[in-house]
Amino acid sequence: MEPVIEIDQLTKTYIMGQTKVHALRGVDLLINTNEYVALMGPSGSGKSTLMNLLGCLDTPTLGNYKLDGKDVSVMDDTELANIRNEKIGFVFQTFNLLPRQSTLDNVALPLVYAGVPRKEREARAHEVLASVGLGDRTDHKPNELSGGQRQRVAIARALVNRPAIILADEPTGNLDTKTSIEIMEIFEKIQADGNTVIIVTHEPDIAEHAHRIVRLRDGSVETDELNAEIRRASDPEHRYNQA
Template sequence: MVIDIADVWKTYRMGTQEVHALRGCSLGIEAGEYVAIMGPSGSGKSTLMNVIGCLDVPTSGTYRLDGRDVGRLTDDQLAEVRNSQIGFVFQTFNLLPRQDCLQNVELPLVYAGVGRAERKARAAEALTRVGLGDRMDHKPNELSGGQRQRVAVARALVNRPAILLADEPTGNLDSVTSDEIMRLFEQLYRQGNTLIVVTHEDDIADHARRVVRLRDGAVESDTAVVSPRLGALTEAELEAAEAAA
């Protein structure tokens, strides 16, 4: 099991009050799953995302990521885990405007101390993988919204992480471009990636194979998606969608 969360509480102190963002949350995710995490505002989904992504640690309970107890890691170890094992895709693309696509995708490898030649080769491979092999020297303002999000996905993939964690990845995109990005996620899932998408939109969650709903800081339901929206797409259709993008 790549993610094993057991009875996790996350408590924040605000003045004299304690706010329990997670209340005994338990969740297990196997390698290669495609999971959507949903819930109303205040349900704890953002806090759970931060815990899964090692951006925060539990107040109590245990979180094991690929067998490692995250709560026992130092800040430096947590930073290393974030850079090597987790790829992040956010609603705001967070691209550097003065850098081209290749340089943006290279950035995590710079932090990891990877040599220049290998950085460029791996960044080019990641961009090709998301269908932007012919846009490597373009800057973000020369790309569409969907293409910019594809660059963000390539950057998340470049370190070959165990988990791709996406927080409202289509929130700034129109419906057509959102579908393009979800088709890309479908392709990544079929290639064996572990995908976790945090969303409040049912039509985005419908692309996953499993939907976890939170309420009041705990798991309210955990159900398989019987007929995912892209489940019937053939590999040829996926390749055609990538080529069109």
């Protein structure tokens, strides 16, 4: 597999008055194309800062970040915006939908910014809404949808630009258990279809859906390991014993 994300000694320090806050302390991370990774950690561990850097929403204080072989750690705001539009789809805990716009218009919005003609925008929005099970909800406003349906709309919006990477920040934080499982099944399908999926969560049961779990603490990577189920399945001795 080819690496899509290469991080070398990534550091982020915030200056707050006379105080320096070290959010990330020399993080090294390699994520291959089509991996499904969960970033975990307690409050203050650096996972949100890392996600902002991975999503090109912020720049590091020190270190290097290569996305698809391009060093994005030295790019300016315009270059970072272009990378976000081309390479990354975002899903947030609070959905971030426009309340007065229809489901179809919310999903098509990134294509407006990309300059895609209206007919193609609508066709692609219809396509991704159908892929998340909302092909019959295109005219509904967000307040006419359940929380799970709104998150499906947000996922469809993240997919509409056909990005290589999906970044999801606590995507089940506002959902009940049953709906959370349904949403995680959608992410599993997205990964199976070829996308790289990175989820930030503090919930162990949500992280277990990923194939690899990276745990952060105090701005550093504490552990980086395969999901226990994946690890058992890839262990020849375990497979032999099961047989």
